[in-house]
Amino acid sequence: MFHHRDIHGNLSNMPTLPRPLFQKWIWMNMESPSRTVKRSALNNLFNLTASYRLDSDIPVPYGRLLEKTGEKTTYRIPHKNKLVCWIVSNWKAKYNRTQYYETFKQHIRIETYGQGFSKNISNEDYLNVVSSCKFYLAFENSIHKDYITEKAYRPLVLGTVPVVLGPPRENYEKLIPGNAFIHVDDFSSPKELAEHLKLLDQNEDLYRQYFTWREHYVTSKTRFGFDHACQACDYIRRHKNYRVVNDLNKWFWG
Structure with a gap:
């Protein structure tokens, strides 16, 4: 289950009941700490993190450079004025x-x-x-x-x-x-x-x-939402271990 924070710190689609013990809750946020309000309620709540941060459980940068495959081609620089x-x-x-x-x-x-x-x-x-x-x-x-x-x-x-x-x-x-x-x-x-x-x-x-x-x-380019979901599914398929993000505030806002 994804939970997204907007720049005002609001948690969207948050359930009212406690999280089932082994259910995966993923904190997804692509805004910077300066643009996200800190909330103490975030600690001990999520299992996984998905963000632009490279030390996230599921890192999803805003873009990627992929190694070329196949035949070498010459790049033509667009006209500049x-x-x-x-x-x-x-x-x-x-x-x-x-x-x-x-x-x-x-x-x-x-x-x-x-x-x-x-x-x-x-x-x-x-x-x-x-x-x-x-x-x-x-x-x-x-x-x-x-x-x-x-x-x-x-x-x-x-x-x-x-x-x-x-x-x-x-x-x-x-x-x-x-x-x-x-x-x-x-x-x-x-x-x-x-x-x-x-x-x-x-x-x-x-x-x-x-x-x-x-x-x-x-x-x-990263496809927002789509790439997060795909990579999250792949991560959960490959990692069956249980964990909790104990201090999300310290990790993200530090």
């Missing part, structure tokens, strides 16, 4: 990403879209915009262990280099090849990052180095 793009709807001045952007934009031109900039775009326009940019600002709304969302994976799918702001580079490299993205922490300042992007814009050979990973991998 923009340098840097950012699409954001959840705009808050206190976010790290907002503060970084405010300085970064002083040193490089950034094409901005989304509700945060009063410039909403359709899903189709999203695909066209992102694929037409050389770099996309894959800035997370909060910084936590393993919290690497579709903001990083969708540009990879669309043939754009993500510039990431989130957990450390080492964390990203557990999921994404190190030569597939640019991390803001690799630079001493937003100005230095801007200069690097301008250099890549002028040097096609250097820019193409960020696509060499495609010789070995293909991208795969």
Whole structure:
């Protein structure tokens, strides 16, 4: 049985009776700790966890890179007519990403879209915009262990280099090849990052180095709900042991 928490901490579809002793209850949550309200009632309640966290019982990251099988093919980079793009709807001045952007934009031109900039775009326009940019600002709304969302994976799918702001580079490299993205922490300042992007814009050979990973991998997006259910069923089939998540609060919010 799945139980999902929304960003306000509400438990949906919770039964009123105690959990039968050996019944599997799975805590599924894809929001970060900053976006999820802590509840003491969660402890000693669930058997299993399913989330983006790699140390979950059932880890379900926002995307995956799978090793290629079959014949080697050459990847063709989509046509680019923009340098840097950012699409954001959840705009808050206190976010790290907002503060970084405010300085970064002083040193490089950034094409901005989304509700945060009063410039909403359709899903189709999203695909066209992102694929037409050389770099996309894959800035997370909060910084936590393993919290690497579709903001990083969708540009990879669309043939754009993500510039990431989130957990450390080492964390990203557990999921994404190190030569597939640019991390803001690799630079001493937003100005230095801007200069690097301008250099890549002028040097096609250097820019193409960020696509060499495609010789070995293909991208795969997570199908929300569907992938969780499939992987949960597979896990329960393979693992018959009984356990309880005693301190979910400590594990997730730590």
